[in-house]
Amino acid sequence: MTGTPGAATTGDGEAPERSPPCSPNYDLTCKVMLLGDSGVGKTCFLIQFKDGAFLSGTFIATVGIDFRNKVVTVDGARVKLQIWDTAGQERFRSVTHAYYRDAQALLLLYDITNKSSFDNIRAWLTEIHEYAQRDVVIMLLGNKADVSSERVIRSEDGETLAREYGVPFMETSAKTGMNVELAFLAIAKELKYRAGRQPDEPSFQIRDYVESQKKRPSCCSFV
Numbered sequence: 432m433t434g435t436p437g438a439a440t441t442g443d444g445e446a447p448e449r450s451p452p453c454s455p456n457y458d459l460t461c462k463v464m465l466l467g468d469s470g471v472g473k474t475c476f477l478i479q480f481k482d483g484a485f486l487s488g489t490f491i492a493t494v495g496i497d498f499r500n501k502v503v504t505v506d507g508a509r510v511k512l513q514i515w516d517t518a519g520q521e522r523f524r525s526v527t528h529a530y531y532r533d534a535q536a537l538l539l540l541y542d543i544t545n546k547s548s549f550d551n552i553r554a555w556l557t558e559i560h561e562y563a564q565r566d567v568v569i570m571l572l573g574n575k576a577d578v579s580s581e582r583v584i585r586s587e588d589g590e591t592l593a594r595e596y597g598v599p600f601m602e603t604s605a606k607t608g609m610n611v612e613l614a615f616l617a618i619a620k621e622l623k624y625r626a627g628r629q630p631d632e633p634s635f636q637i638r639d640y641v642e643s644q645k646k647r648p649s650c651c652s653f654v
């Protein structure tokens with residue numbers, strides 16, 4: 432993705448809503464951010480979810496921040512996800528920090544074929560705790576699960592890290608689409624549940640939901 436450094440580009444030609452409220456009136460509008468090192472696949476992940484397509488070929492790093500909207504229906508409610516795709520490169524960090532505070536959910540990606548992207552997850556979580564809302568929903572995603580021959584991070588390592596931080600985890604592929612929709616649906620369900628919780632409604636546990644729904648890569652998860 433390209434854009435103007437320091438400014439939000441409007442990928443759909445739609446004006447981004449500043450501080451969208453999670454209001455039961457619209458059914459619901461929620462702001463989700465994609466975070467993680469440069470090259471882990473954030474833009475591809477978003478395009479796969481939005482358009483069902485995979486951007487292969489030359490890697491063009493995101494500049495600044497970009498967004499797309501997509502409406503999903505969960506449990507009878509229409510949830511508009513406003514999804515912000517951030518630049519993973521260090522030099523854009525101060526731009527993206529400004530967007531954290533309005534986010535209700537963060538999808539934090541690493542690349543299962545890139546050890547440093549996994550090692551940097553702790554630093555990302557530190558940053559999240561510094562800049563994001565305290566009750567922000569966080570999900571850890573090990574992307575590029577289709578590239579089993581180049582895997583350097585075991586699925587178990589992702590699971591262990593996620594458990595340590597109390598966040599849901601799954602491996603994904605922006606190329607094949609594995610678990611991409613599920614990641615956003617789980618977020619939408621959680622935010623819908625938080626926004627419109629009825630006294631008689633059973634509680635929604637996002638980690639249990641993800642565990643019960645996620646697909647695992649067809650090949651072994653060991654290296």
Ligand SMILES: Nc1nc2c(ncn2[C@@H]2O[C@H](COP(=O)(O)OP(=O)(O)OP(=O)(O)O)[C@@H](O)[C@H]2O)c(=O)[nH]1
Nearest residue numbers: 469470471472473474475492493519575604605606
């Ligand atoms: N095989 C495979 N390749 C992927 C996957 N996701 C992304 N890629 C490739 O990884 C490279 C980087 O993808 P991007 O989506 O641009 O990465 P990014 O995280 O948005 O990078 P920044 O914009 O710099 O933060 C591209 O060459 C993609 O084609 C995936 O799930 N599987």
